[in-house]
Amino acid sequence: MNVASLKAQTIQKEKQPLIAVLKVLSETYDISFSYVDDIIKNKEAILPEETLTLNEALEFLRLETQLDFELLDNRFVVIKFKKKKKSDFRVQNLEEIIVTNYLTTGITKLNDGSITIKPKTFGILPGLIEADVLQTIQAIPGVLSTDETVSNINVRGGTHDQNLLLWDGIKMYQSGHFFGLISAFNPYTTKRINVYKNGTRAKYGDGVSSIIDMHLPDDIDNEFDAGLGFNLINADGYIKVPLSRNTELQLSTRRSITDLINTSTYDQYFKRVFQDSDFSKGKENRNSISQNETFYFYDIAAKFLYDISKKDKVRFHFLNVNNNLNYDEQSTINDRDEALNSKLSQQNLAFGVTYIRNWNKKLSTTTQAYISNYNLDATNFDVINDQRLIQNNEVYDISAKLDINYRFNNLFKINSGYQFSEVGISNLEDVNNPNFRSFVRNVIRSNAIYGETEFLSNNAKTKLTLGGRLNYIEKFDMLFAEPRLSFSQRFLNHFRFEILGEFKSQTTSQIIDLQNDFLGIEKRRWVLSNNNKEVIRNDNQIIYPIPVSKSKQFSTGIHFNKNKLLISAETYIKKVDGITTRSQGFQNQYQFRNEVGSYEIKGVDVLLNKQFSDVISSWISYSYSKNQYTFDNLNDGNPFPNNADITHAITFAGTYTNNNIKFAAGLNWHSGLPNTEPDVNDDPIDNNIDYQSPNSNRLDEYLRVDCSATYAFNISDSAKATLGASIWNLLNKNNIINTYYTLDENNEINTVENKSLGITPNVSFRVNF
Structure with a gap:
């Protein structure tokens, strides 16, 4: 498909913030984007048509934004400035994602040993029809519950009180509804959950067994x-x-x-x-x-x-x-x-x-x-x-x-x-x-x-x-x-x-x-x-x-x-x-x-x-x-x-x-x-x-x-x-x-x-x- 036809399919749409476009594409093509915030700041683009293939959509965005969209392993897209002459080239140092679909979509393993779960793009796990936060993490090796509850999660042999649960940075002392059978945290307003079994960041205190760090969306994208x-x-x-x-x-x-x-x-x-x-x-x-x-x-x-x-x-x-x-x-x-x-x-x-x-x-x-x-x-x-x-x-x-x-x-x-x-x-x-x-x-x-x-x-x-x-x-x-x-x-x-x-x-x-x-x-x-x-x-x-x-x-x-x-x-x-x-x-x-x-x-x-x-x-x-x-x-x-x-x-x-x-x-x-x-x-x-x-x-x-x-x-x-x-x-x-x-x-x-x-x-x- 040539450039003219790419533009023809999207010419009737208005431009919108690039971050909003990336959010839609992530769900449409089941992919993840990685970028430095300054790169996409103030960038706008037209949302590509859903009939385009992933490669065609990325090519269209390259033309729209003058940025480079590099597709890795069919799942992970790195956004960088386009290469200029050698003296002007800015190397972008990004967090490397090891596995984007770890077990299922929406679960990612990072190179610092942690695992990130994004309920918005969560696929499916056996027995779960919703992305229950504390049930989902039990699919990770080394994490289970000896009594099937989310109020007794054992991470590498520890008791539940040895897990630090943070909700938007706030320490929580109650984790379950129905006295432990259902997670107390709504997955539909949780943007991501970071799980650390070891190698915890120095900013975290408490939690001698694990860290379960839940984050709500923190950026204003002006979308309903x-x-x-x-x-x-x-x-x-x-x-x-x-x-x-x-x-x-x-x-x-x-x-x-x-x-x-x-x-x-x-x-x-x-x-x-x-x-x-x-x-x-x-x-x-x-x-x-x-x-x-x-x-x-x-x-x-x-x-x-x-x-x-x-x-x-x-x-x-x-x-x-x-x-x-x-x-x-x-x-x-x-x-x-x-x-x-x-x-x-x-x-x-x-x-x-x-x-x-x-x-x-x-x-x-x-x-x-x-x-x-x-x-x-x-x-x-x-x-x-x-x-x-x-x-x-x-x-x-x-x-x-x-x-x-x-x-x-x-x-x-x-x-x-x-x-x-x-x-x-x-x-x-x-x-x-x-x-x-x-x-x-x-x-x-x-x-x-x-x-x-x-x-x-x-x-x-x-x-x-x-x-x-x-x-x-x-x-x-x-x-x-x-x-x-x-x-x-x-x-x-x-x-x-x-x-x-x-x-x-x-x-x-x-x-x-x-x-x-x-x-x-x-x-x-x-x-x-x-x-x-x-x-x-x-x-x-x-x-x-x-x-x-x-x-x-x-x-x-x-x-x-x-x-x-x-x-x-x-x-x-x-x-x-x-x-x-x-x-x-x-x-x-x-x-x-x-x-x-x-x-x-x-x-x-x-x-x-x-x-x-x-x-x-x-x-x-x-x-x-x-x-x-x-x-x-x-x-x-x-x-x-x-x-x-x-x-x-x-x-x-x-x-x-x-x-x-x-x-x-x-x-x-x-x-x-x-x-x-x-x-x-x-x-x-x-x-x-x-x-x-x-x-x-x-x-x-x-x-x-x-x-x-x-x-x-x-x-x-x-x-x-x-x-x-x-x-x-x-x-x-x-x-x-x-x-x-x-x-x-x-x-x-x-x-x-x-x-x-x-x-x-x-x-x-x-x-x-």
């Missing part, structure tokens, strides 16, 4: 965007509207429909979440009946963007995540009816403001301040024992940070900054029979400075990021350094070698005092480190040691990528010191122990990902790991398996994408979790169960097959609809995800088994404008 949708659990809507040339409002909301209508999906979720809670136990008790239950959740997110000038920008952030459960417990005692209301509410409220200043082409600063407030509140009535229990767990996190970026030249850039945080956590327990009240509140203030240097060679084959973070905790007078390392070297064109390392720490953790805390639904409560060396007894209270958790991790990897075939292998070792038994959820002989120890995990993650043409992608991943605890005062100081120790894990999946149809199917298998069984010779006459060696047994293997499909079609010129359907656990496999033992009133040992979700269908319908 909106959508509405529902599935068998919730309905949602979002809107992105330009209020003026330099202001924009982003708003989204989601609410469950579970208190309005019962569906098969809701029934399965309800059975899964409440199977081992006080709510279900009340129903099982013949003298007590739970009724009139109401459960719902919702979230509201808002972001206001204001470009004060070409150099100054300000952003305001708001998020409210909420879960609520109410139920009446009715009982008949001595021919008298008793009915009392038990309830549980969980909320994370966040406010933030960000100011961005671009001083010149080389220097920019970002200043942010935020407040994140988490509140877990429960009232539990036991009508049979005439007892009322009130429990509350509240977190206040106030933080301010300054981030500085300076680019020396095309080879080197520096990132440095300062962060102050004040975290206050309170815990309340109030019992009326017998009378007991305990209220504990602790506060930790910390200061941190950080800096790192990044080098990226002109040919993008070598990348080195070297930095560190210096933390000072005022309360404990603790000063400690955390070095960070990320090195990547491409060789023989298609191979890449990688080294990652980091030291990290955190002062917050989640513990379980009793398994029936907070109605047995949300057992974990947030606590702060106290840095005590021994048990302290004060005012009839016992304060157990909770150290500052510290981690060390090192990993190496080699990756081969050619002809849409990726072979990746990573080996790692990670050690985390300063964990407590109460943070690990023991339900054996160590359930009521309060000891301090560590865990060490060694493992290998292997991935084989092959794309056949442009419509079929398949992958198989395998993870091997050995994860062990060491507590000086437990098991004679000898190591024993971690509660999250999964020795072998295999995922096999495939996706098919052709025009508007997407289909995915996959299998997840892993070896059984550790388990501690009672001693076969035990006769529990002392009202205690004698156990075998800790975690010396294993549950049965876990197996789950999922599938999903979506179909997109146009309702009108400005409206596009998507219909989706999925089945979770297609084979209805009866997976046991936890087993523990109790004594009944006859001093007999009962076996309690927590089961995974059974076969769970879901359908969805969305309209985007």
Whole structure:
């Protein structure tokens, strides 16, 4: 096709900002663009016709913009200035993307070891019809959930509280709706998610296991965007509207429909979440009946963007995540009816403001301040024992940070900054029979400075990021350094070698005092480190040691990528010191122990990902790991398996994408979790169960097959609809995800088994404008 015909097909359209054109082309041709912001600044172009091939569209843009559009691997387009004479040539130093369709479209692996997920261009994964943020990351090798929830994500053997979750730079303390089965973050207003398993940037504190950094759109493109949708659990809507040339409002909301209508999906979720809670136990008790239950959740997110000038920008952030459960417990005692209301509410409220200043082409600063407030509140009535229990767990996190970026030249850039945080956590327990009240509140203030240097060679084959973070905790007078390392070297064109390392720490953790805390639904409560060396007894209270958790991790990897075939292998070792038994959820002989120890995990993650043409992608991943605890005062100081120790894990999946149809199917298998069984010779006459060696047994293997499909079609010129359907656990496999033992009133040992979700269908319908 010649130049004249190219122009003829687009001559009737008006020019628009180039960034808006690139956004449309990314979705139309399923490609990614990489560029330096200054290159496309103030550039305009006509949107090419959809009938053009990708190469024809890029050629048209070359003529329109006088820029060079270089297509790499049919998926990745680098935008550069056109080459001039040698003396005028400006080398553009760009971040190298290793794999653009990592597992599926919208998931990208970068050469710093991180993985980026873009829900807007997300393809499809087995069992998912929407880009649930925290479900999607579990497709990454080394990331899984031992109990199928997004509120218990285990990254390389760590517990969920060891993951740092950031929403537009704000730390979040609640991650799930439906008490862990659904991500609390709306994917339709999330632009990208950066996931770090190791080699974390120096600007990140906390998160000794991983960083999950979610970003909303941050540029004003003066385009209207909106959508509405529902599935068998919730309905949602979002809107992105330009209020003026330099202001924009982003708003989204989601609410469950579970208190309005019962569906098969809701029934399965309800059975899964409440199977081992006080709510279900009340129903099982013949003298007590739970009724009139109401459960719902919702979230509201808002972001206001204001470009004060070409150099100054300000952003305001708001998020409210909420879960609520109410139920009446009715009982008949001595021919008298008793009915009392038990309830549980969980909320994370966040406010933030960000100011961005671009001083010149080389220097920019970002200043942010935020407040994140988490509140877990429960009232539990036991009508049979005439007892009322009130429990509350509240977190206040106030933080301010300054981030500085300076680019020396095309080879080197520096990132440095300062962060102050004040975290206050309170815990309340109030019992009326017998009378007991305990209220504990602790506060930790910390200061941190950080800096790192990044080098990226002109040919993008070598990348080195070297930095560190210096933390000072005022309360404990603790000063400690955390070095960070990320090195990547491409060789023989298609191979890449990688080294990652980091030291990290955190002062917050989640513990379980009793398994029936907070109605047995949300057992974990947030606590702060106290840095005590021994048990302290004060005012009839016992304060157990909770150290500052510290981690060390090192990993190496080699990756081969050619002809849409990726072979990746990573080996790692990670050690985390300063964990407590109460943070690990023991339900054996160590359930009521309060000891301090560590865990060490060694493992290998292997991935084989092959794309056949442009419509079929398949992958198989395998993870091997050995994860062990060491507590000086437990098991004679000898190591024993971690509660999250999964020795072998295999995922096999495939996706098919052709025009508007997407289909995915996959299998997840892993070896059984550790388990501690009672001693076969035990006769529990002392009202205690004698156990075998800790975690010396294993549950049965876990197996789950999922599938999903979506179909997109146009309702009108400005409206596009998507219909989706999925089945979770297609084979209805009866997976046991936890087993523990109790004594009944006859001093007999009962076996309690927590089961995974059974076969769970879901359908969805969305309209985007």
